[in-house]
Amino acid sequence: MKANFFHPHKKINTEAASRSQLVNTYRSLNHWNGFQFKLFWEGIVVGIFSGLVVSLFRFLLSRAEEFRIGLYGYLSQLPAVYTAGWFAALLAVGGVLYWLTRHEPMAGGSGIPQVKGVILGLMRMNWFRILWVKLTAGVIGLGAGLSLGREGPSIQLGAVTAQGVSRFLGRTRMEERYLITSGASAGLAAAFNAPLAGVMFSLEELHRNFSAVVLLPAMTAAMTSTFVSRLFFGGGLTFSFRSIPRFPLDLHIVYAILIAVIAGLCGVIFNAGLLNIHRFYSLPVFKNLYMKITFALLCAGVLGFVLPQVLGGGNRLVDELATKSFPLQLLFALLAGKFIFTLISYGTGVPGGFFLPMLVLGALVGSICAYFLTAFQLILPSHGANIIIIAMAAFFSASVRAPITGTVLISEMTGSFYHLMILGMASAIAYIVAQLCGSQPIYEALLLKSLNSHSTPEPNTVRKERNIVEVPVSSGSLIENKRVQDIPWPGHTLLVDVKRGSEQLIPDANTVIMAGDFLYVLTETEHAEDVQALGSDLKD
Incomplete structure (x- = not known):
């Protein structure tokens, strides 16, 4: 059995990296206009790379789908032995999908819940491994006929591409979350030629935050990725409705x-x-995952003819x-x-x-x-x-x-x-x-x-990480018009900055929080959701 040893140098390096992250985050908060301008340009970079990755995904999917449609048409005219050969090939495809899914569980499913978890600080993603596993398994699974969509994988592909850009540039965790949101926006926009929907989805569903610092890079990323995808696929619509008449607004x-x-x-x-x-x-x-996957693939094989x-x-x-x-x-x-x-x-x-x-x-x-x-x-x-x-x-x-x-x-x-x-x-x-x-x-x-299935990587470590959380204060919320010292903060929490319009406030115990403020709170990840809820929970 492999022994677990304590490594003091590793702990020191981790703590030093954490302190460096916090120092860089404070620096960004203190130079807010410059930070927003930097996110604007980074959104363009994220949009370019996300657009290229998702365009490759769309291209491979279209070829796989054309192959599947042609194959079933061809098999219907051949002796049954060829059909049996196709079902045997589906069993082999199941083995490949089984290995890929086990190799990187965070790439499984649509990927959108995982992206939400990362933005909340509750999960981690190995960006490069998820990228190639998601791309490969997505093309194989959809190409084989599984009833799955390209949009969830496209959103996660955009998000991990943005995470890769962030890691390459050495950005802080706070800035990385903004870039991941931008990448997700770019992924959906490139998947459907729908930049506005990409922006709205990332704000309304993923980040749940309409602040300018989230909106700006999400918009630039979505517009840029749409431009990139249209270079390859043109500006055609996802659904080819010939003409939709105006709907009468009477009865x-x-x-x-x-x-x-x-x-x-x-x-x-x-x-x-x-x-x-x-x-x-x-x-x-269904004794194991392989049997589940092959069952679905064999169903696809039958439905391909029926x-x-x-x-x-x-x-x-x-x-x-x-x-x-x-x-x-x-x-x-x-x-x-x-x-x-x-x-x-x-x-x-x-x-x-x-x-x-x-x-x-x-x-x-x-x-x-x-x-x-x-x-x-x-x-x-x-x-x-x-x-x-x-x-x-x-x-x-x-x-x-x-x-x-x-x-x-x-x-x-x-x-x-x-x-x-x-x-x-x-x-x-x-x-x-x-x-x-x-x-x-x-x-x-x-x-x-x-999260309840404990399938997230290193959950205890993730929850003990310190992060700076952005909290928009809604009108009528629990903390509106309250002094900082009167707010029921979770343990191990520190309010470090308040943005009020174009003003930047250095908070103290008597600072009154107002609707429309954006609070930046240092807390452990396990308290992040509770801290964010303070800005939206309504008063009794």
Whole structure:
């Protein structure tokens, strides 16, 4: 058995590095304008590299998907022995995915909960290993037909690329978190040619902070990565809706509300499925991770001949729903198949997200609703596309609990900004429906599940690290109009700086905290969430 020895020099070096981190952080706080200007340029650098990485990922995925579609068409015309050979190849693919997933567990799944955990200081990422594992396993898994999306991996790829830039430049942990947020923004923007959605997602879902120091690098990174991706793929839309007519705001508004409620309930069911799919994989037949992965791949092999539309991310299916008429029985079959197979695929833990499959499920729900509304002559057939995009935005909002991102994202992906008001209304209604149902935001729930499973690297070490946390003070919050000495700070916590508009305050015990302030608090990572909650928790 390998012995564990105490290394005093290692401890001294670690403490020295920690002190150096804090000194550099204080220096940044004291030169705030220069720090923001530096983040602006660093956001551009992050956007360039993230855009290149995600563009490579998109290119490889498109080639893998073309290969899969052509292969199934070819196999259907050949003797059964060739099909058996393909299923044998899927078993080998399962072995590769098994090794990659075990080699770097932090690259598993969509990657978005991991990025949230890193931004909160609760997790660590080995940026280079995650980058190549996520890229390789993502292309193999989606290429083999698993119902996973490219957006989650793209967000994590952008985040780890930004972390690599930060490590190369020797940035502090506080500055690195801003750059990781920027990289995530760049990743989503490059994945979907949607820069505004990339910015909103990183602010609304990941960082939960709209301060200028977060917004500025996120915007520059998203715009730059979108420019890079468009150099390779052009400015085409993710979903090819031929034309979306304006949605009448008369009695049709009632239909939109109804669709939002239905899609919101479906989003709640989807979240429950994702959070409980582990129960299925806990059955005795699944003795190890390899068996889970091969089960999903063999399901993909069968569906490739029976219901090929549910394989992969599904953006082509959305295009078909928007431009073609499907029988009602087929729509229900596609909805059930995509829902179940997405849960089966994501439950394996292999690298790949559910962001795009979630939008496809929303489109299928919308298509079924549009079928009935058209059959009863409540809407014109040309307004079916409106119902689809309303359902997509509502489904996303109910699941992720990011209504602004959902509204902007669907508008950018479909190229229709005439529907911002109706999409915003539908997203808000779906958000309330999910709240009333007691459903948790999916990425927060997955992060909490990961932390409770003790799968994070060196959790005790991570929690004992000291970090400077940015805390925006909301109107009506627990600490608004309170003196520093009257605030119930967690233990081992020190308020080091207060930003109030263009002013920089050196706080003392009698400094009164006001709404709109940004506090910079030195604390151990295990208290970071409690400290941030002080700025948003409402008074009794």
